[in-house]
Amino acid sequence: MADDILVKQDGPILRITLNAPDRGNAVTDDMVIRLTKMINEAGKTADIVVLRGAGKDFCVGRAGMGARPSPEPTAYTRRNFSDVVFDAYGAMRNCPIPIIAVVQGGAHGFGCAIAAACDITIASDKASFSVPEMAHQIMPTMVMSSFVDRVPRKAMAYLVYSMFEVTPERALSYGIVSDVVPAAQLDSHVDKLTAAMLKAPRISLTSAKEYVRTGPDMSTAGAVEYARNLHAVINAAEEIRKPRG
Incomplete structure (x- = not known):
């Protein structure tokens, strides 16, 4: 039905x-x-x-x-x-x-x-x-x-x-x-x-989920490096600075 x-x-x-x-x-x-x-x-x-x-x-x-x-x-x-x-x-x-x-x-x-x-x-x-x-x-x-x-x-x-x-x-x-x-x-x-959650930009929500999904399966060194890269990329994105309308 x-x-x-x-x-x-x-x-x-x-x-x-x-x-x-x-x-x-x-x-x-x-x-x-x-x-x-x-x-x-x-x-x-x-x-x-x-x-x-x-x-x-x-x-x-x-x-x-x-x-x-x-x-x-x-x-x-x-x-x-x-x-x-x-x-x-x-x-x-x-x-x-x-x-x-x-x-x-x-x-x-x-x-x-x-x-x-x-x-x-x-x-x-x-x-x-x-x-x-x-x-x-x-x-x-x-x-x-x-x-x-x-x-x-x-x-x-x-x-x-x-x-x-x-x-x-x-x-x-x-x-x-x-x-x-x-x-x-x-x-x-x-x-x-x-x-x-909706106080955060969408890109923050999706990127956090991406890290939660993949980070724990990596080696410690790999997870830390991935976190560094994701942090740099997302924080430099224009979308993260846009307030919700």
């Missing part, structure tokens, strides 16, 4: 809302494909993306998780099916502008993965996070791939093997969440965050 993802251009902010609250915003493959396209194109019209779910949950996973197709696809075909999800994670990493996830409730499976993949994740103190894939006889490496540059090994192993729901405070300690706020203050906190 076209209305299972809502999109609103709010000035320099692109607001994307997963809109299937009756099923906890569990996503179909078609929804994931459309979400990926939206993220890939977001930088053309916006400086920030705010991603959230309608209703009480953020996203409880993929619709029909654990259902087995008949006949069973070959490994090659299954790999192509999986690319729908991997492409979504890649779009979030490669989007030139920062993506903020707003998690008010359950973030499980795919929902937990995209919460981790976003650049900033603000969680309500009522939120919960889990990776229940193995309980559904699903290998959890798709979700794990979204954690690999964000979540420490032991935290990743605990989430995957235990399949337990963890608190937002625990998710914060794992690197999935950026900040935890009281549920009643979630929206106002996100508004304050976006307002603060």
